[in-house]
Amino acid sequence: xxxxRKLNILFVLACGFLIAGCDAFSPxxxxxxxxxxxxxxxxxxxxxxxxxxxxxxxxxxxLVAWLKLPVDFGGIPGATEESQLEGPLNxxxxxxxxxxxxxxxxxxxxxxxxxxxxxxxxxxxxxTGEYSGKSMQVIGYDSETQLLTTKEKVEVPPAAGDTxxxxxxxxxxxxxALYMEHCLHCHGVSGEGNGPTAQYLxxxxxxxxxxxxxxxxxxxxxxxTQDDLGRVIKYGIPGTYMPSFLxxxxxxxxxxxxxxxxxxxxGELEYRVDQELILASGLTNEIISERKADGDDAAEIQExxxxxxxxxxxxxxxxxxxxxxxxxxAEDEGSLIVPAIPRVEDSFESRAxxxxxxxxxxxxxxxHKGRGNGTMTEDFQKNEETGELYAEPGLFDIWGNPxxxxxxxxxxxxxxxxxVDLYRRFYGGIGPSKMPNFATTDPQTLWDTVNxxxxxxxxxxxEYTEVDRExxxxxxxxxxxxxxxxxxxxxxxxxxxAIDSADSPNQK
Amino acid sequence: xxxxxxKQIVLLVGLPVFVIGLCLTGAGCGGGANAVTTVTLKxxxxxxxxxxxxxxxxxxxxxxxGGGPAAGPGNLVGRFVLDGVAPNLSPLVAKGxxxxxxxxxxxxxxxxxxxxxxxxxGIANVFIxxxxxxxxxxxxxxxxxxxxxxxxxxxxxxxxxxxVGQTVLVKNADGAAHNTNMKVIRNKSFNQVVNGxxxxxxxxxxxKAEPAPIKATCDFHAWMGAYHLVIDHPYAACSKAxxxxxxKKLPAGEYKFRVWHESAGLxxxxxxxxxxxxxxxxxxxxxxxxSFSKL
Numbered sequence: 114x115x116x117x118r119k120l121n122i123l124f125v126l127a128c129g130f131l132i133a134g135c136d137a138f139s140p141x142x143x144x145x146x147x148x149x150x151x152x153x154x155x156x157x158x159x160x161x162x163x164x165x166x167x168x169x170x171x172x173x174x175x176l177v178a179w180l181k182l183p184v185d186f187g188g189i190p191g192a193t194e195e196s197q198l199e200g201p202l203n204x205x206x207x208x209x210x211x212x213x214x215x216x217x218x219x220x221x222x223x224x225x226x227x228x229x230x231x232x233x234x235x236x237x238x239x240x241t242g243e244y245s246g247k248s249m250q251v252i253g254y255d256s257e258t259q260l261l262t263t264k265e266k267v268e269v270p271p272a273a274g275d276t277x278x279x280x281x282x283x284x285x286x287x288x289x290a291l292y293m294e295h296c297l298h299c300h301g302v303s304g305e306g307n308g309p310t311a312q313y314l315x316x317x318x319x320x321x322x323x324x325x326x327x328x329x330x331x332x333x334x335x336x337x338t339q340d341d342l343g344r345v346i347k348y349g350i351p352g353t354y355m356p357s358f359l360x361x362x363x364x365x366x367x368x369x370x371x372x373x374x375x376x377x378x379x380g381e382l383e384y385r386v387d388q389e390l391i392l393a394s395g396l397t398n399e400i401i402s403e404r405k406a407d408g409d410d411a412a413e414i415q416e417x418x419x420x421x422x423x424x425x426x427x428x429x430x431x432x433x434x435x436x437x438x439x440x441x442x443a444e445d446e447g448s449l450i451v452p453a454i455p456r457v458e459d460s461f462e463s464r465a466x467x468x469x470x471x472x473x474x475x476x477x478x479x480x481h482k483g484r485g486n487g488t489m490t491e492d493f494q495k496n497e498e499t500g501e502l503y504a505e506p507g508l509f510d511i512w513g514n515p516x517x518x519x520x521x522x523x524x525x526x527x528x529x530x531x532x533v534d535l536y537r538r539f540y541g542g543i544g545p546s547k548m549p550n551f552a553t554t555d556p557q558t559l560w561d562t563v564n565x566x567x568x569x570x571x572x573x574x575x576e577y578t579e580v581d582r583e584x585x586x587x588x589x590x591x592x593x594x595x596x597x598x599x600x601x602x603x604x605x606x607x608x609x610x611a612i613d614s615a616d617s618p619n620q621k
Numbered sequence: 622x623x624x625x626x627x628k629q630i631v632l633l634v635g636l637p638v639f640v641i642g643l644c645l646t647g648a649g650c651g652g653g654a655n656a657v658t659t660v661t662l663k664x665x666x667x668x669x670x671x672x673x674x675x676x677x678x679x680x681x682x683x684x685x686x687g688g689g690p691a692a693g694p695g696n697l698v699g700r701f702v703l704d705g706v707a708p709n710l711s712p713l714v715a716k717g718x719x720x721x722x723x724x725x726x727x728x729x730x731x732x733x734x735x736x737x738x739x740x741x742x743g744i745a746n747v748f749i750x751x752x753x754x755x756x757x758x759x760x761x762x763x764x765x766x767x768x769x770x771x772x773x774x775x776x777x778x779x780x781x782x783x784x785v786g787q788t789v790l791v792k793n794a795d796g797a798a799h800n801t802n803m804k805v806i807r808n809k810s811f812n813q814v815v816n817g818x819x820x821x822x823x824x825x826x827x828x829k830a831e832p833a834p835i836k837a838t839c840d841f842h843a844w845m846g847a848y849h850l851v852i853d854h855p856y857a858a859c860s861k862a863x864x865x866x867x868x869k870k871l872p873a874g875e876y877k878f879r880v881w882h883e884s885a886g887l888x889x890x891x892x893x894x895x896x897x898x899x900x901x902x903x904x905x906x907x908x909x910x911x912s913f914s915k916l
Binding site: 168169171173174175176177178179180181186238245246278281282283285286289290333334385388389392393394395404409426427430473474477488489492493494495497500502542544547549550551552553591 | 662666667752800809810811813814833838841843
């Protein structure tokens with residue numbers, strides 16, 4: 114009886130699924146999350162920030178392509194040609210931009226050579242001229258006369274040279290769809306690194322909203338490039354939960370990269386706006402109530418609030434310009450870290466020089482043997498937000514997550530394993546993890562260190578004893594030897610052994 | 622009908638229905654990825670974005686010259702005083718303590734500079750500045766080079782006023798390396814290893830004014846801290862050990878100053894000060910110990 118009852122319940126449940134359909138089981142509506150800092154702002158200002166964000170980026174269902182941003186939103190740009198036609202009309206000659214012409218054909222031409230713009234037509238957005246800012250629906254195209262047909266008739270035909278984008282935002286849309294499918298569950302709807310599965314992962318998924326990424330090929334202060342993001346998505350990050358998406362085709366990969374960049378700009382813009390409003394203007398609920406308690410004029414404060422609200426679009430445009438500029442600059446050739454000299458040939462001498470540099474600069478975090486257990490991992494670090502020491506010893510990244518210096522004996526490099534990847538890691542550091550950069554170190558030393566670090570997994574016991582002894586003795590001679598550069602557990606012991614064994618021939 | 626045949630029938634009918642149901646909900650309720658999306662465009666420039674008469678930056682204080690012939694500049698000379706007893710802060714690192722690079726960092730006790738009170742209660746390291754350059758301000762002359770040094774694992778000076786475009790040489794007088802990391806807000810990051818005994822210094826140039834003083838930290842020595850006030854005009858000062866400060870050659874007029882201290886945040890958001898031409902305009906501000914809430 115009990116089995117039968119259970120199966121009956123199953124049957125009823127199954128029917129329930131069919132009847133209730135989507136309403137009962139659909140996931141919650143996707144929303145961009147609001148930063149904690151935005152919520153601290155006084156309500157008028159917070160509302161203005163949210164409104165401007167929505168106006169500039171939209172919602173996950175109604176995206177806005179802000180043309181200021183250096184993101185490939187997709188679409189086929191073109192311009193009207195000279196014509197003798199007079200209005201009212203709904204046909205005018207056009208020419209698509211040379212590199213977009215192929216896209217136009219592949220997107221809209223059917224097998225029999227005619228053009229199909231869908232049942233309700235395809236949107237065309239005017240960028241310049243009489244109809245700038247307006248859109249029309251394209252319903253036909255004649256490849257011989259190059260005449261585009263729109264649904265609506267206009268009295269004044271668009272002037273020759275007026276530019277437009279056909280089917281704008283296609284790339285953003287497909288990037289969004291792919292992101293929602295592949296990335297959202299870890300990185301979250303807004304790229305806040307807090308999707309449903311994020312809480313189970315260590316290291317945590319990246320929060321894009323500070324505009325900072327770890328594994329990039331650009332100089333320390335520059336943004337990440339499209340290529341860098343593409344590489345991370347394509348090959349994943351070894352040693353983390355970031356998988357490889359090698360099966361995506363180039364177009365899909367490009368769409369995701371652009372969508373991630375867009376989310377990152379959106380997030381950083383909100384962050385920067387909040388920083389300005391909090392640090393420069395002090396428009397948080399907390400500060401305002403404090404000021405009122407101190408007897409500041411309420412009308413004067415309201416004036417400041419009103420001014421900030423009125424100034425919001427300008428602020429978004431100004432900061433948007435700055436961010437746009439920095440993302441454009443990242444793609445500039447001059448931003449890329451290019452080693453000034455070719456790789457130094459791998460030899461024991463080169464590695465020994467690298468070992469000395471490693472002892473000088475790297476052991477605090479990576480440990481004497483490169484095991485990722487330097488003294489910094491046992492020190493209590495200060496939380497820069499609160500000014501207090503963290504409750505746990507060890508290192509933290511800018512997102513406040515505990516992190517471990519890489520154990521270099523494993524030969525697993527998150528930022529890529531090509532020699533140039535290691536070189537770039539040294540030269541550029543890893544800003545968000547607080548690994549310092551060595552941009553001012555000479556390139557030969559950096560290549561020597563690449564050679565040394567590459568060899569750590571294959572190091573024979575005692576291989577660098579002589580090198581270490583020389584290093585520590587020269588430090589001692591200079592009065593600079595410190596006892597804190599070793600690793601936590603066995604460094605001093607090993608160092609002693611190193612020095613002992615080097616001394617022993619003399620004793621005999 | 623026995624149990625097993627019932628089971629079979631229910632399985633035959635129920636399971637496929639269940640599976641179809643799941644498939645249907647799966648296909649129809651994809652939500653995220655497959656939901657209908659639209660894209661609208663937002664113009665790149667502000668004017669075509671329908672914003673009229675927008676004032677960029679809100680405008681700074683404008684000196685009111687009182688209608689007469691433009692008056693010459695005056696100086697602002699003043700002092701910050703603590704109202705109450707100075708707290709006795711224990712050093713961040715005691716002399717001879719076992720810390721990283723103890724040879725340099727514990728050679729002398731590292732003082733806790735979160736509230737430095739000098740003779741007569743003068744408060745050091747208080748920043749007083751104009752939020753924005755006065756209207757009509759134009760930069761004149763070359764900016765001198767500043768030095769930001771690190772000695773005994775302490776930054777020197779603790780408070781530094783820097784103008785946009787001015788070169789700061791970040792030096793190191795210790796034998797051990799420091800990793801100087803500026804907590805910039807508007808500027809590009811500066812996170813740089815400064816080698817031991819680097820007396821040439823690594824140049825640091827800010828491109829933009831910061832909304833508030835920014836903190837300098839050293840990633841190798843967690844206790845180290847100092848502040849830079851980065852502004853795009855010269856009307857700012859950081860109080861000296863005795864609490865005094867001087868801002869020279871302010872065009873005569875009325876101003877609203879900001880006063881900031883690391884352990885208090887903003888002490889004043891709009892401190893009204895009248896500057897008269899051709900003289901030292903005096904200002905003395907006192908703050909109770911309770912104002913320094915971050916101590």
